[in-house]
Amino acid sequence: MRTTLIFLSLLFIMIGCSTGGEQEVLVVPKNFKGYVLVIFDQKNGQPIRYMGKKRVYEIPANGILKTQFKVNNGWRDLTEYYVNEISPENMLPSFVEAEKIPKGKTVGFMGETGTVKKNSKSTERVEFSEFYIGARSDIEKAKNLVEKLDIANL
Template identity: 30%
Template sequence: MKLFTKSFFLKTWLSWLMITFLSSCLEVKKREPAIYLIPEGYVGALYIVFNAPNGQPPMYEGNSRVYHIPPSGVLVTQMDANEGWSESSEIKYFSVSQSGKRVPISTVSEDTPDNKRALYSGGLGEAGPIFGCTVINKKFTIGMKSERTDSNKLLTIFEAIKVKNIDKKLFEGMC
């Protein structure tokens, strides 16, 4: 019985030590708050391409990153991908009129009516080669449900760059 108790204690202690050691190796990074400014009436796929030396310089409002999506729907920025966790209240989406007026945009949820304009935020991904480089990008779709799922409006990043005439110079120096 004494041997069993010592063995159990040793196994428990070693398990605790291993878990403590491994958890100390994990870094849970918090991402910066973000504001996404999307052209009023834009429908379809939106992309943000990160780490482009010739892209749009970083923009901030307070401590929030600002991603001002151009009418093309493809923002090429110098900022990094801003990975990590964040509170949903720290991420804001706005439709922006030509006069600069901001109107909040809701994100897609189970309760979003099919006829309501909403934004679906995808994850980070890699695409390439784009002008010879593999790029880190984030994709969004915006519109009513039928528009967010219409393959004619959902250009791939390759199609968007070609169709929207995105300047090749923005991608120079990325690879």
């Protein structure tokens, strides 16, 4: 009994100390397929915008959004993906495992969040998140393209 109480107490402390991230909403242009890069903490980036308590990222046609938002650390629900505007009929299904994407279906897919140095002599870092829009084959092609990008200099 005592062990159970200690375990539950520790569990509640850990849950209380953990920070949750903010829910994200990603809006891509009509007919967009490929990678999306969200580059955080950019002074001249897209201004911060919320829909309720959810961050809204309006993605330009080139798929690269520079935003004034700070990086979104912490646990959160799956990103919501929309085409053209935020409405139920424009919502794409969200996936985090590529092998579970139904063949031929256009979806939103969460990639990675990372940090790169601005250059080899600097301590300044660029924080970013990757997302993908498309069918599984589109996502695989887009991942190969992202690997070749010099994110620090976008």
